[in-house]
Amino acid sequence: MRFGLFGTGPWARLTQGPALAGHPGVDLVGVWGRRPEAARELAGRLDTRAYEDADALIADCDAVAIALPPDVQAPLAVRAAAAGRHLLLDKPLATTVPAAREVAEAAAAAGVASVVFFTLHFTPESAAWLVEQQETDGWVNGRAEWFSGIFDEGGSDSPYAASPWRREKGGLWDIGPHALSVLLPPLGDVTGLDAITAARGPGDMVHMALRHVSGASSTLTVSLSVPPQASSMSAVLRGKPGIVTLPDRGEARHVEAFGAAIDALERAARTGEAHPCDVRFALRVTEILATAEGQLGAAG
Structure with a gap:
């Protein structure tokens, strides 16, 4: 090709x-x-x-x-x-x-x-985990948390720290798509754009709560501005199958x-x-993030 x-x-x-x-x-x-x-x-x-x-x-x-x-x-x-x-x-x-x-x-x-x-849909360990959870029924709740320190006031050696669009749009748009890509496949689409609630935290931190067509609920928190020592990435699903955690991807293999x-x-x-990760899925992710951004703007 x-x-x-x-x-x-x-x-x-x-x-x-x-x-x-x-x-x-x-x-x-x-x-x-x-x-x-x-x-x-x-x-x-x-x-x-x-x-x-x-x-x-x-x-x-x-x-x-x-x-x-x-x-x-x-x-x-x-x-x-x-x-x-x-x-x-x-x-x-x-x-x-x-x-x-x-x-x-x-x-x-x-x-x-x-x-x-x-x-995460193309990294072997997390991709296999996502397929397994999507094929499993009975989830009632999900949680995803993505914390990065690339905008830390003390300075960052990340090559993305100076990215103008990330500076403007923050973690909601940069790492929010990753969090949603983990929650939506096993829990299903949101029931509607009115099933989204968003609130601000410190810096560019954003909290979101979602209601899914499966009946499950989920929460996610994203930020690019936590102290570097507080950086982490995690996702957890709970339901009849028990509690499962997104595997640690270790060193990034992009x-x-x-x-x-x-x-x-x-x-x-x-x-x-x-x-599954085509432009239609990406459009839905954009719709959810834009709804959250609109709520944050309305709230000042």
């Missing part, structure tokens, strides 16, 4: 680029970025070509992998889908419902495959996980079977 990589930031350099360049089933056609000099530097590192025109790269590939801020990603994905290109996108799909819906509608109209990189996402897109394109 011929891929074009769009984006030149840390995620493209550290994860998507190496995964695409090292995948035996991928021909990495080229790289496009908003800064041509950065595209040339990354293309050289990945032994491919830098493109100055995004549409020229779209024309030369079968699929696009996008490592750009969500509200830059969405319109680019629409253009790629309209050209008949399969979509390997990052979360969140967009930070507004209309933009996310436009991507989903463009993919459906063109009949292209899509995969959105919700990391390149390996993104390779699994490439495999998933190829499989979806070849078989025509939608992947």
Whole structure:
């Protein structure tokens, strides 16, 4: 499959680029970025070509992998889908419902495959755990907590600490999608957007409570601004099967996980079977997060 990589930031350099360049089933056609000099530097590192025109790269590939801020990603994905290109996108799909819906509608109209990189669904241990819990009945409650210190006032060595869109949108939009991607498959969709309650905590911390179609309830808390020593990631499900906990993923293996996402897109394109983490699922995640954000704004 011929891929074009769009984006030149840390995620493209550290994860998507190496995964695409090292995948035996991928021909990495080229790289496009908003800064041509950065595209040339990354293309050289990945032994491919830098493109100055995004549409020229779209024309030369079968699929696009996008490592750009969500509200830059969405319109680019629409253009790629309209050209008949399969979509390997990052979360969140967009930070507004209309933009996310436009991507989903463009993919459906063109009949292209899509995969959105919700990391835990492509990391072997957590992916197996999620499938097992989704196939198990009787859950009555879930809890997900994602705490990161990349915005800690003492400074952070994270390559994502200076990300403008993360600074603007906070943990709700950056790690909220991960938390929802763990809770929704085993517990089911929310019963409606009125089944969401959101409240602020310190810094960018957000608490959410959800009611699910299965009858279960869940809570999640996310933040990018806790002290680094308080950083953690956890998820717990409770019900008739007992209490189960999301396995510790250990050292992050993002390149390996993104390779699994490439495999998933190829499989979806070849078989025509939608992947569970496609743009429609990502649209629903955006709808839930946008509802929470609206409540937080209304509350001041």
